Amino acid sequence: MQKKNRFILVALFMPVAVIFMAFFILPMLRLTLASATGPEGLGLYLEMLTTRRYLETLLYTVGLSVAVTVATLIIAGITGVFLQRNDFTGKHLLVAMLTFPLAFPGVVVGFMIILLAGRQGLIGLLTKMATGDKLVLAYSMTGLFLGYLYFSIPRVITTVMATAEKIDLSLEEAARSLGASTWRVVRDVLIPALMPGLISSGAICFATSMGAFGTAFTLATDIDVLPIVIYTEFTLSANIAMASALSITLGLITWGALYLARTAAGGTLAASG
Amino acid sequence: MNKRNHLFYLQLALTLMTCAFLLVPVIQSVLAGVTVNYFVGIKSGLTLRWLGEVWRLYSDTIFRSIGLGLACLVVDLIAGIPAAYVMVKTRSRFTRLLEEFLVMPLAIPGLAIALAILISYGWWTDFRSSWLIILVGHVIFTLPFMIRSVIAVMTAINMEELEEGAASLGAGFPKRFVGVVIPNVLSGILAGSLMVFTLSIGEFNLTWMLHTPFTKTLPVGLADSYASMRLEIGSAYTITFFFMIIPLLMAMQWVSRPRTGRAATEDNTEQARMENQSQLSETTAPADAAASQAARRPGTSIRLTRCAKTFPGGTRALESLDLEVAAGETVVILGPSGCGKTTLLRIIAGLESPDEGGGIFFNEDEVTAIPIEKRNVGMVFQSYALFPNMDVADNIAYGLKVRGDEQDKIRARVDEMLAMMQIEELRGRPINQLSGGQKQRVALARAIAVRPRVLLLDEPLTALDAKLRDVLRVEIDLLLRSIGITAVYVTHDQAEAMALGDRIVVMSKGRIAQIGSPRDVYFKPANRFVADFIGTVNCIESKMADRCLTFPGGCIPVDDLEGVDVTEGGMLNIFFRPEHATVVEAGQGHFQAKVLSAFFLGDRTRLLVNGDTPEPLKVEAPGRQAFRKGETVDILLDLEALFTLSEA
Ligand SMILES: Nc1ncnc2c1ncn2[C@@H]1O[C@H](COP(=O)(O)OP(=O)(O)O)[C@@H](O)[C@H]1O
Ligand SMILES: [Mg+2]
Numbered sequence: 001m002q003k004k005n006r007f008i009l010v011a012l013f014m015p016v017a018v019i020f021m022a023f024f025i026l027p028m029l030r031l032t033l034a035s036a037t038g039p040e041g042l043g044l045y046l047e048m049l050t051t052r053r054y055l056e057t058l059l060y061t062v063g064l065s066v067a068v069t070v071a072t073l074i075i076a077g078i079t080g081v082f083l084q085r086n087d088f089t090g091k092h093l094l095v096a097m098l099t100f101p102l103a104f105p106g107v108v109v110g111f112m113i114i115l116l117a118g119r120q121g122l123i124g125l126l127t128k129m130a131t132g133d134k135l136v137l138a139y140s141m142t143g144l145f146l147g148y149l150y151f152s153i154p155r156v157i158t159t160v161m162a163t164a165e166k167i168d169l170s171l172e173e174a175a176r177s178l179g180a181s182t183w184r185v186v187r188d189v190l191i192p193a194l195m196p197g198l199i200s201s202g203a204i205c206f207a208t209s210m211g212a213f214g215t216a217f218t219l220a221t222d223i224d225v226l227p228i229v230i231y232t233e234f235t236l237s238a239n240i241a242m243a244s245a246l247s248i249t250l251g252l253i254t255w256g257a258l259y260l261a262r263t264a265a266g267g268t269l270a271a272s273g
Numbered sequence: 274m275n276k277r278n279h280l281f282y283l284q285l286a287l288t289l290m291t292c293a294f295l296l297v298p299v300i301q302s303v304l305a306g307v308t309v310n311y312f313v314g315i316k317s318g319l320t321l322r323w324l325g326e327v328w329r330l331y332s333d334t335i336f337r338s339i340g341l342g343l344a345c346l347v348v349d350l351i352a353g354i355p356a357a358y359v360m361v362k363t364r365s366r367f368t369r370l371l372e373e374f375l376v377m378p379l380a381i382p383g384l385a386i387a388l389a390i391l392i393s394y395g396w397w398t399d400f401r402s403s404w405l406i407i408l409v410g411h412v413i414f415t416l417p418f419m420i421r422s423v424i425a426v427m428t429a430i431n432m433e434e435l436e437e438g439a440a441s442l443g444a445g446f447p448k449r450f451v452g453v454v455i456p457n458v459l460s461g462i463l464a465g466s467l468m469v470f471t472l473s474i475g476e477f478n479l480t481w482m483l484h485t486p487f488t489k490t491l492p493v494g495l496a497d498s499y500a501s502m503r504l505e506i507g508s509a510y511t512i513t514f515f516f517m518i519i520p521l522l523m524a525m526q527w528v529s530r531p532r533t534g535r536a537a538t539e540d541n542t543e544q545a546r547m548e549n550q551s552q553l554s555e556t557t558a559p560a561d562a563a564a565s566q567a568a569r570r571p572g573t574s575i576r577l578t579r580c581a582k583t584f585p586g587g588t589r590a591l592e593s594l595d596l597e598v599a600a601g602e603t604v605v606i607l608g609p610s611g612c613g614k615t616t617l618l619r620i621i622a623g624l625e626s627p628d629e630g631g632g633i634f635f636n637e638d639e640v641t642a643i644p645i646e647k648r649n650v651g652m653v654f655q656s657y658a659l660f661p662n663m664d665v666a667d668n669i670a671y672g673l674k675v676r677g678d679e680q681d682k683i684r685a686r687v688d689e690m691l692a693m694m695q696i697e698e699l700r701g702r703p704i705n706q707l708s709g710g711q712k713q714r715v716a717l718a719r720a721i722a723v724r725p726r727v728l729l730l731d732e733p734l735t736a737l738d739a740k741l742r743d744v745l746r747v748e749i750d751l752l753l754r755s756i757g758i759t760a761v762y763v764t765h766d767q768a769e770a771m772a773l774g775d776r777i778v779v780m781s782k783g784r785i786a787q788i789g790s791p792r793d794v795y796f797k798p799a800n801r802f803v804a805d806f807i808g809t810v811n812c813i814e815s816k817m818a819d820r821c822l823t824f825p826g827g828c829i830p831v832d833d834l835e836g837v838d839v840t841e842g843g844m845l846n847i848f849f850r851p852e853h854a855t856v857v858e859a860g861q862g863h864f865q866a867k868v869l870s871a872f873f874l875g876d877r878t879r880l881l882v883n884g885d886t887p888e889p890l891k892v893e894a895p896g897r898q899a900f901r902k903g904e905t906v907d908i909l910l911d912l913e914a915l916f917t918l919s920e921a
Contacts, residue, residue, distance in 0.1 A: 005644075008446055009362060012355035016375075016416065019352055023409045024378060027389035034392050079291055082284040096526070097292050100299070103518045105475040105492040111499050111507060112298035115305070120312065120504065122301060153291060182280070211382025214477040214492070218499050227384045231482070234388060244392070247385035255380040 035244035061226040065209035072152040080160025102154045106214020113147045147215040156201045163197030203261030207254035306508035323509035334494035342473040345411040349419040357423035383478030404488045410479040419465040426461025438658030440645045442672030456662035464528045471521045572600030573726040580631035590616040592783045603760045605774030613783040614763040623648045651725030655732045657716040659704045666700045672723035690718040728760040767807045811890045813847045826884040827864025853914035856894035862907030871900040
């Protein structure tokens with residue numbers, strides 16, 4: 001409206017604009033530039049896609065993230081709706097416990113998995129007692145899977161619970177009044193109603209798994225995931241161009257996933273990335 | 274699904290298993306951190322040795338993390354809150370793009386951001402080796418959370434309207450921002466702050482890339498301790514971390530839990546009270562001596578010249594129009610939803626500027642360029658825009674405080690307003706414990722407390738139920754008359770317009786369709802739109818033949834009509850209202866028609882009849898007579914009340 005107001009608005013936006021410009025937009029452009037101005041130029045991306053190690057890592061990471069996302073959605077979807085719909089003693093405690101790991105950094109999650117399934121872990125101990133063979137999962141793909149599941153479940157549960165809270169119960173009652181069985185109600189009413197929440201939290205879950213560094217770092221697995229490769233390229237091989245190219249690829253995948261989800265869900269993404 | 278059948282227990286089992294998966298390692302780490310020998314287990318005894326060791330080795334990382342978290346929080350608050358405000362205020366395509374940019378740090382892995390920052394600023398050794406580079410990374414990572422959290426609350430509380438409310442009472446930008454915006458988004462700021470601090474404390478991906486041996490943070494230290502392969506130290510360190518985040522998580526839960534105690538008063542009891550009160554007010558009139566002081570003041574006239582409004586998107590909300598409102602007059606702007614009523618009112622208020630060339634005058638003062646807070650208008654918003662951070666008395670006092678009046682004067686005026694609106698007992702109530710009708714009264718009191726030059730009301734009764742609406746309509750009418758203020762009242766309800774307006778401005782599609790007294794618009798509508806919008810109207814197509822207006826089924830001698838001027842053989846549409854066509858005894862009417870349906874209204878019966886006219890007609894029958902479907906009735910027209918219209 002009035003001109004003076006516009007001036008105030010611009011002034012108020014300045015701090016964020018400056019911070020973002022200086023420490024996000026320009027560096028990201030610089031990163032893009034760094035990936036394309038090596039001796040091979042854009043050929044670097046071709047090299048990335050044809051070198052076995054890089055391609056394998058990329059596929060592993062995507063596969064792992066997809067698997068984790070699917071598993072998380074199933075587990076957290078069921079438990080989230082269950083907790084939202086039922087009241088029993090100790091429920092609040094249970095919810096608090098389930099959301100406690102929300103604030104764990106990746107390294108702590110890695111450590112949790114070591115304690116659970118590492119060489120001196122609980123699972124190893126139990127399997128040794130039971131079968132005589134020690135089962136060690138932590139340092140393999142399974143360990144990574146468990147770790148990613150560990151930090152994904154709490155986030156998705158909170159979103160699912162929030163979505164389930166808003167569902168209009170009369171829809172389900174209407175379906176039941178029309179003769180639908182429990183499974184039909186779940187399939188035809190509940191899941192469609194949960195869909196926006198599932199899509200957006202699933203996308204966040206996927207993106208976080210793609211970019212997770214701390215967990216893999218702590219577990220020091222024999223399977224490299226993309227963030228670890230980026231890290232080693234940068235620090236150990238000083239291959240800045242390749243590290244940049246891999247980062248950009250990673251960034252594009254995660255951003256693309258979130259963008260697609262947002263378009264598909266049509267709403268806002270829950271801010272719990 | 275609430276029955277405890279096998280499904281319930283299956284789900285419970287899954288939930289418990291998930292919980293065990295998450296919790297068992299936490300318990301293990303807690304035990305490991307306080308037992309003497311991890312491999313032997315708890316039997317080896319409990320000790321605090323490892324925690325002491327952690328303190329000796331890593332306390333600097335803990336302090337650094339707390340410091341970083343606080344610094345990050347400060348930056349986010351200073352930069353984030355204003356940015357959120359701007360983004361809520363300017364909803365445009367450009368803002369959408371900005372939002373997209375602002376959420377990118379959520380989408381792009383920390384590692385990539387860290388790499389980008391390193392490549393760009395790594396050469397700057399002083400910066401690279403200080404904790405500032407980590408701070409920068411944390412700010413980029415956490416700022417979107419702060420902004421989103423604040424935006425969410427700003428949108429939820431309808432901040433813009435609150436701000437407009439404050440502006441209409443005279444508050445300039447700094448006062449509005451500090452006094453109204455910030456206090457009402459505190460919950461968002463608090464939630465955002467906790468989130469930012471927690472995220473900053475636990476951030477690892479960025480920090481690992483950006484840290485140096487001298488700038489290790491807590492998660493970096495944790496990674497070191499895990500890598501050192503001493504499980505008990507790692508566990509003890511993890512316990513320390515748990516202790517730091519548990520209070521943060523609990524605070525977050527507390528902040529986000531739903532607040533109870535909303536809208537305590539039921540509208541039903543409220544209604545009963547109001548009805549008693551309105552009887553009271555008919556005898557005493559709500560506005561008494563106090564208010565009539567204001568009436569003595571010479572009123573303010575409003576004049577709009579060539580005011581049009583085109584919104585940035587290209588919507589033409591208002592065609593160029595002129596309008597005059599005399600001092601002390603109540604003008605009602607009436608029209609269907611979307612016709613530009615609100616836009617017109619906001620132009621008068623100073624919340625929108627008219628397109629180039631338009632002018633707004635209060636008496637002889639041109640106020641076109643004067644912002645609302647300087648215009649001295651009182652405004653009542655459709656959703657009331659009461660400030661939830663203040664109680665009833667503070668809301669009413671707000672405009673006076675902004676003007677810098679003395680305490681005593683303010684108190685006296687607030688008392689006066691509370692008495693005038695008969696809401697003395699609500700003085701200290703928080704806003705969210707008021708019923709709709711009570712809010713309405715507070716909003717009115719707040720608007721007139723500052724003795725505005727003109728009072729502007731945008732559909733003030735729409736949010737209330739029908740009965741309350743009638744009561745309050747009477748009260749507003751009495752109030753406006755007794756304080757004699759110039760008022761512009763916007764509504765889409767024609768009954769409201771008829772009851773309240775000295776004059777009615779009927780609007781259609783951004784234009785004024787007619788201006789006139791309620792009688793004028795009802796009895797002499799300027800065109801078909803007005804006739805249809807206000808009340809019900811019948812139309813008969815007739816033809817002039819033998820000095821008679823002839824229509825299928827009957828005729829009216831033209832000599833009985835005034836001012837009808839049609840040549841022989843010409844066509845003419847005759848209009849009349851249902852109450853001007855009554856059922857009479859057989860043989861005494863102008864024409865006959867068949868009853869299609871009858872609606873008994875108590876004092877009369879409304880009939881839908883079909884003459885030989887193309888459309889059914891609505892007519893009325895007084896008294897107790899009952900009608901059968903298909904019955905033939907005679908209908909008499911009140912010839913004085915017939916009218917013709919120019920087609921428009
Ligand atoms: N801020 C705005 N930006 C764009 N178009 C608007 C804005 N405000 C109102 N309009 C449009 O202007 C027209 C008139 O709106 P309004 O004055 O609110 O109508 P009314 O109050 O009579 O229902 C509508 O078509 C509406 O969509
Ligand atoms: Mg409106």
